[in-house]
Amino acid sequence: MDQSFRFMPESAASIAPQIDALWFFIIGVATFFTLLIFAAVIFCAVYFRRRESPVPSPTAPEDPPPQPTAGKHHANMALEVAWTVVPLLIVMVIFFWSAKLYIDVHRQPTDPLQIYVIGKQWMWKIQHPDGQREINELHVPTGRQIQLTIASQDVIHSFYIPAFRLKQDAVPGRYTTISFTPTKPGTYHLFCAEYCGTEHSLMIGKVVVMDPEEYQKWLVGVPVDESPAVTGQKLFQTLGCQACHAVQAPSMAGLYMSEREYLLSVDDPEPKRTIADEAYLRESILNSTNKISKGYSPIMPSFRGQISEEQLAQLIAYIKSLQTPPPQNAVRNVLEQSK
Amino acid sequence: MTTLNPPLDYEADLPEQASGTNYLTNGKSIASWLLTKDHKRIALLYLVSITFFFALGGIFATLVRLELATPQADLLSHDGYNKAFTMHGVFMVFFFLIPSIPATLGNFLVPMMLGARDLAFPRINLLSWYLFIIGGVITIIAALSGGMDTGWTFYTPFSSVYSNGAVVLALVGIFINGFSSILTGLNFLVTIHTMRAPGLTWFRLPLFIWAHYATSVIMLLGTPVVAITLLLVALERAFGLGFFNPDLGGDPVLFQHLFWFYSHPAVYIMILPGMGVISEVVTCFSRKEIFGYAFVAVSSLAIAFFGFLVWGHHMFVTGQSVYSGLIFSFLSFFVAIPSAVKVFNWTATMWKGSVSWQTPMLYAMGFIGLFTIGGLTGMPLAASATDLHVHDTYFVVSHFHYVMVGGMVLAYMSGLHFWWPKMTGRMYTEWLGKFAAFTVFIGFNLTFFPQFLLGYLGMPRRYHVYPPEFQTLNVMSTAGASVLAVGFILPLIYLLWSLKYGPKAGPNPYNSTSLEWQTDSPPPTENFTYTPTVTEPPYCYADREVPNVA
Numbered sequence: 001m002d003q004s005f006r007f008m009p010e011s012a013a014s015i016a017p018q019i020d021a022l023w024f025f026i027i028g029v030a031t032f033f034t035l036l037i038f039a040a041v042i043f044c045a046v047y048f049r050r051r052e053s054p055v056p057s058p059t060a061p062e063d064p065p066p067q068p069t070a071g072k073h074h075a076n077m078a079l080e081v082a083w084t085v086v087p088l089l090i091v092m093v094i095f096f097w098s099a100k101l102y103i104d105v106h107r108q109p110t111d112p113l114q115i116y117v118i119g120k121q122w123m124w125k126i127q128h129p130d131g132q133r134e135i136n137e138l139h140v141p142t143g144r145q146i147q148l149t150i151a152s153q154d155v156i157h158s159f160y161i162p163a164f165r166l167k168q169d170a171v172p173g174r175y176t177t178i179s180f181t182p183t184k185p186g187t188y189h190l191f192c193a194e195y196c197g198t199e200h201s202l203m204i205g206k207v208v209v210m211d212p213e214e215y216q217k218w219l220v221g222v223p224v225d226e227s228p229a230v231t232g233q234k235l236f237q238t239l240g241c242q243a244c245h246a247v248q249a250p251s252m253a254g255l256y257m258s259e260r261e262y263l264l265s266v267d268d269p270e271p272k273r274t275i276a277d278e279a280y281l282r283e284s285i286l287n288s289t290n291k292i293s294k295g296y297s298p299i300m301p302s303f304r305g306q307i308s309e310e311q312l313a314q315l316i317a318y319i320k321s322l323q324t325p326p327p328q329n330a331v332r333n334v335l336e337q338s339k
Numbered sequence: 340m341t342t343l344n345p346p347l348d349y350e351a352d353l354p355e356q357a358s359g360t361n362y363l364t365n366g367k368s369i370a371s372w373l374l375t376k377d378h379k380r381i382a383l384l385y386l387v388s389i390t391f392f393f394a395l396g397g398i399f400a401t402l403v404r405l406e407l408a409t410p411q412a413d414l415l416s417h418d419g420y421n422k423a424f425t426m427h428g429v430f431m432v433f434f435f436l437i438p439s440i441p442a443t444l445g446n447f448l449v450p451m452m453l454g455a456r457d458l459a460f461p462r463i464n465l466l467s468w469y470l471f472i473i474g475g476v477i478t479i480i481a482a483l484s485g486g487m488d489t490g491w492t493f494y495t496p497f498s499s500v501y502s503n504g505a506v507v508l509a510l511v512g513i514f515i516n517g518f519s520s521i522l523t524g525l526n527f528l529v530t531i532h533t534m535r536a537p538g539l540t541w542f543r544l545p546l547f548i549w550a551h552y553a554t555s556v557i558m559l560l561g562t563p564v565v566a567i568t569l570l571l572v573a574l575e576r577a578f579g580l581g582f583f584n585p586d587l588g589g590d591p592v593l594f595q596h597l598f599w600f601y602s603h604p605a606v607y608i609m610i611l612p613g614m615g616v617i618s619e620v621v622t623c624f625s626r627k628e629i630f631g632y633a634f635v636a637v638s639s640l641a642i643a644f645f646g647f648l649v650w651g652h653h654m655f656v657t658g659q660s661v662y663s664g665l666i667f668s669f670l671s672f673f674v675a676i677p678s679a680v681k682v683f684n685w686t687a688t689m690w691k692g693s694v695s696w697q698t699p700m701l702y703a704m705g706f707i708g709l710f711t712i713g714g715l716t717g718m719p720l721a722a723s724a725t726d727l728h729v730h731d732t733y734f735v736v737s738h739f740h741y742v743m744v745g746g747m748v749l750a751y752m753s754g755l756h757f758w759w760p761k762m763t764g765r766m767y768t769e770w771l772g773k774f775a776a777f778t779v780f781i782g783f784n785l786t787f788f789p790q791f792l793l794g795y796l797g798m799p800r801r802y803h804v805y806p807p808e809f810q811t812l813n814v815m816s817t818a819g820a821s822v823l824a825v826g827f828i829l830p831l832i833y834l835l836w837s838l839k840y841g842p843k844a845g846p847n848p849y850n851s852t853s854l855e856w857q858t859d860s861p862p863p864t865e866n867f868t869y870t871p872t873v874t875e876p877p878y879c880y881a882d883r884e885v886p887n888v889a
Binding site for chain 2: 006007009022026027029030033034040044045048049050051076079084087088091092094097098099100102103105154158160162163166167169171173174176189191192193195196197198200201202287304305
């Protein structure tokens, strides 16, 4: 790793230069106002400094008597409005610029390479769609959209890659996602950014960005476990899921990303609609009676505490693999996502 | 004196020499201090207590900075380091920064600036000091019996399930301390509403009072929320009630919502009283009326209001919905505006003034500069996109310390020096004061500026060991911290020295216009031996003689 002193981290993802550009704009504005205030304060402190013997001498007739100022406040409406409105306009430019980038970062990618990341005290466990597993290392190809689906086995962690200018918390009890497109081959820092206990500062690793050909070679060279979807299929059998699903419970085929109708309780008069995304599948496995599929009874047992985050991810990978053909409605924008 | 229009009609009423006693000499027994209802004595009780907690927090900061001088773990174990930064944060935030100016300078000055004899509820005032001490002692016991390793933010489910520290005890201590804040806020609000001197209308109030009014509103509305939140964590930890632990059906991010709903406004509890101090000091040492009085006054209220609407900017990377992220980002930028308005108005107040370089003014000028940097470096944190990168890095650490140390602590030092002659009747050694002020300024910048660079380079906060390429900047920071320590130890020595050997100050050494200076130093127990009447707005320095001190 590069040991030399530097002022900027490496830039290795497509979003990084865009965030840097906004960064330099903000820092430019901040520097300008800092220098302005420093200059004004120092100028006043020096130029208007109190002189020796400042008491107006009564024998100096050319001094006009001081004007009484009691009863009126010093103020200048034009100035006050100016230094309220100008900063407001500047920060609004920053806000809209930033909002655009924030939305771009969170836009659902069309056909990403999906990688599972599980944080636990104090390591990162990573599983690739074809079954390759890594610990504290993440290999990704350049030029391909990557989507990480992140979960935590215990406390909150945060998956942080400074060279990509991105981080995403790993929150126990839910999935979070982050997408990026690596651009520059190299080895970069991976940090846990959310304080997580004793060895927080050892929960680090590296992200290796490779040319696509190199990446293919790497994929082939790594001993492959069975893919998460295959393990998930076995789990689906051993946990006894197939006993009901597609019989007296909804079929798993084509379920992922389909529109579902559900009830909040058996006597809920009004069905709600949602998309069966990962969060929905997760909730349905762990707390099946929270959202009752319309037309079915709430009889599925809860698997909370019965299966690990990894197994949960494998089950979901299996359900996702039962999708034929690839979803046309996968292009969801942030508006739908935040429903 | 050639005042055309005597600003305050007090001299006529002033009796010869009341009885020769002042609030310091009126009762010498320990009980007369520990059972006092005099707001000025309670202020001194607080002053001694928070100085202790500042030193305690400082010791932990020293451990942290020493450890970070090298990338490896050498001085402390992992848990030792985690406990050091946690206890630095807990003691500094809850037991120094939050009470510092309101409980000491505010306690001393709010009644005096209003021309009142005491706060509205003197007994409750004493009670709030005892709650502070009880909370503090419990938290110290927690620190000694295992310590806390959660960070001062107590994020769940780490704090409620996984931490091995004495978390429950510490939470109880902070919970009790919270009531001290609530009662102080309540006392100030009632006092400001009901006990103003004749003629002291709302828009004649010193800006110090406006700042404390806004602070009190936040204390009263915000503190109960964090008190309940910390109690929920303690209940989950002690009894397994599921609020935040997902295994019990709780939501870990809910804690962050509740915690920051208070703790973001809490940074305004910390900074607003500092802004009040700066308004008093800048006017007095520039011999000018404040520029834009109404704008400075109302901006305090605006900060208190917007401060309650921005908590979500601490959660841009938790996976909260993009909508929430955008709205909190948008609202966060609005807090910048009233702060900017204040900075511009202070600077304009100096314009064409007669600017003195006395110690309080040096600190005040330092405040304006460092608070400006602290405020402006909030922008990339309020901007959700750049926050994705710098969130939870040293950039945040540095931003926070620029506002809290460069801003709040400098304002506190400014105020402490400004009102020291009023509180003690003695002047401190001026050249030492100036020397310490420059030392603090230089040491502070050397400590924290490198941390901005570390943050953008990607060094996460709360890291015990770190990659070697970050060492140069960390060594600079540690070197700066030792300079900063000298700058804080010096005042402790020369201020204590001045108690016995400092020259007598006289009632109004700076020829200031506000009411607290229109009585003896130190003041008599009843503050004023007459009923002050106010006939003009604050800061009428144009009519006042300029003291012949440069």
